Amino acid sequence: MERLFIPTTSSASRIIHRLTPLMGFHTSIPRKWQNFENERHFEPGEDVLKRVWHGLTYDFRRWKRRYMEARYDAFKRRNPIAHMKHAVLDNEVFPFATEVLIIGGGLTGSSTAYWIKQRFRDEDFKVTVVENNDKFAQSSTMLSCGGITQQFCVPEHIEMSMFTTEFLRHAGEHLRILDNDPPDIHFLPMGYMHLACTPEDADRLRENWKLQIGKGARVAVFTHDELVAKFPFINFDDVLLGTYGLENEGCIDAWQLLSAIREKNITLGVQYVKGEVEGFLFEHPHGMRELHGYEEDDVADEMKQAYRRIRGVYVRPQMTDASARPIRTHFVVNAAGPWAGKIAEMAGIGKGKGLLAVKLPIEPRKRMVFVVHAPEVPPIDMPALVDPTGVYCLQEEAGNTFICGKLPTKEEDEKIDHSNLEVDYDFFYDRIWPVLAKRVPTFKNIKIKNAWAGYEDVNTFDNSPVIGEHLLYTNMHIMCGFGNRGVQHALAAGRGFAERIFDGAYTSINMRKFDMRRLLKMEKLEETYA
Structure with missing residues (x-):
């Protein structure tokens, strides 16, 4: 009498496992290195030699798995649909x-x-x-x-x-x-310039400059005449003192x-x-x-x-x-x-x-950034300008594209609608552009290329x-x-x-x-x- 073959749970799982690469939902087959390498557990006193060998080769297996995971794109590995796996991994579950x-x-x-x-x-x-x-x-x-x-x-x-x-x-x-290949963060070097228009601000700026150079920062302090000679395209009529970063400053x-x-x-x-x-x-x-x-x-x-x-x-x-x-x-x-x-x-x-x-x-505060094109501004000599009014301007990339914005005062911050991230272009034309055009006259001829708004974590x-x-x-x-x-x-x-x-x-x-x-x-x- 023939004995009927009734598949057990283990045999059924093996059959399903063999058919897994043929299923339409799977676009990649599982690899052995995707399983954990510490699959063997030894009880105390059990197979001492094998236990020692398993421990000695553990670091090698872990290194091999990490290497293979890094070779295959780390983000694609975690796509649950395009890269389904036959076994549940620890880094795939909650x-x-x-x-x-x-x-x-x-x-x-x-x-x-x-x-x-x-x-x-x-x-x-x-x-x-x-x-x-x-x-x-x-x-x-x-x-x-x-x-x-x-x-x-x-x-x-x-x-x-x-x-x-x-x-x-x-x-x-x-x-x-x-x-x-090493990652590129697109560092663009440029010195930050802070200005002081009152004697009190000039004294504060000079004291802070002493603190900064005492810590090892490369920052220079310029008088009114020195600023005019070094940056002739900037209007310094109301400026008494300014500081300028010489090294390790810019944007990324x-x-x-x-x-x-x-x-x-x-x-x-x-x-x-x-x-x-x-x-x-x-x-x-x-x-x-x-x-x-x-x-x-x-x-x-x-x-x-x-x-x-x-x-x-x-x-x-x-x-x-x-x-x-x-x-x-x-x-x-x-x-x-x-x-x-x-x-x-x-x-x-x-x-x-x-x-x-x-x-x-800590409160979320809405901040708006405007990207403008100023063809008449000298891009090489233009510093990352921070005006005493809070208006700032720095290069987005090498050329005549600049990022502009304003650090609002407490009174201005209260008037901003922080419930949404809609860009208020009137804020640029009323609060930012007049200050920039007065400080750098060549900013009168500009064109807005892009703008966005985001939240900052402000400590009130x-x-x-x-x-x-x-x-x-x-x-x-x-x-x-x-x-x-x-x-x-x-x-x-x-x-x-x-x-x-x-x-x-x-x-x-x-x-x-x-x-x-x-x-x-x-x-x-x-x-x-x-």
Whole structure:
């Protein structure tokens, strides 16, 4: 009697696996290197020789897998439709736990992930970046002018910009992936020029110049006559003093820099998750129930809230009808940029009592940028001009194309409609163009080529960034409020966080004065150049 063949689960899976390349939904076949290399588990005392050999060859297999992943485009590998796989990989699914969870995939969040992986590259130390595609397109990094300068009045800002300049000088080496071509961030060197029209501003500008050259910045100070002789095409009738950057200043393509860092992070094992943060997961230490039992009413609730700790983040994936799910983590980095204040409110910051009553004063502020063509302006001699009125102008590329804008005053900022990102061209013709045409007469003949608007994460308290752990939630690190300086200070801030978690302190640039203690003490750290 013939025995019928009834396929078991394992045999059926093998048959399906063999037919997988023939299915129409698959455009690529799975490769062996896409599986994890630590597939073998040895019990204590089992096969000692094989266990030793497995451990010795583990690094080689991991290196081989990383090399093969880097050879195939990192972004195409994560396309779930065009590159379907027969097995579920750890970096393809929504994570349940991670060591460091970074909220915000812009330059600040990606730089933080980059420096963490530079310090500790073991893939078991997982770093996850949560980003929202809708808000990511409106972030300050995507719409930034990419200006790099070292002319500040806060010493730490000068040191952070000098470090960023040195990093960008060797960005091709730092961000290069294996034997691929080094990324090009399109650095265009140009010196920033700041002007003073009153004796008080001239004294302040000279004192700041002394601070800048004391930190090692290459900045020159010019009197009225020296400015007229060096830049004859600029009107300096009302100017008493001016400073001009001689080295390590200019502008870059912020999007190219962010793309290079993100691609480098993916090859280092950083996981980018597209989702929306909806809340935080809190836990209480052991013994909290007994302690809570001795108190009543509001005192008990305040005590319970004060002793809780952040243990995870609720993230809703950006897909249809998806519900929020928790991602447990040891460290949370709030690098959400303009929306960092709302993220902090989800954790109860600014809504409680005691230390939780201190609000994170980060607000999204609309900023407009105009790209103009000025054929009569000398492109080689034209500096990155910053007028005392707040109007600025710098070259977008080598030629007669310039980026113009205005840093609004508090009164002007209150009149701007921050609820939308529509470009107000009347703002250019009424507030920017008259100042430019008066300062540089050749700007009278210009034509607007492009314009856009974006949000900046502005610290409404003192216009300086907030960097450091929260006063109560010590495992929540805040990194926001850079304003228009995010491109040049995000790299240094990310390195500072890596130093904090691995060394326990800032070992390169001391950024302690940027934490939330100054908000508690109401001590402002104002940056006059902003």
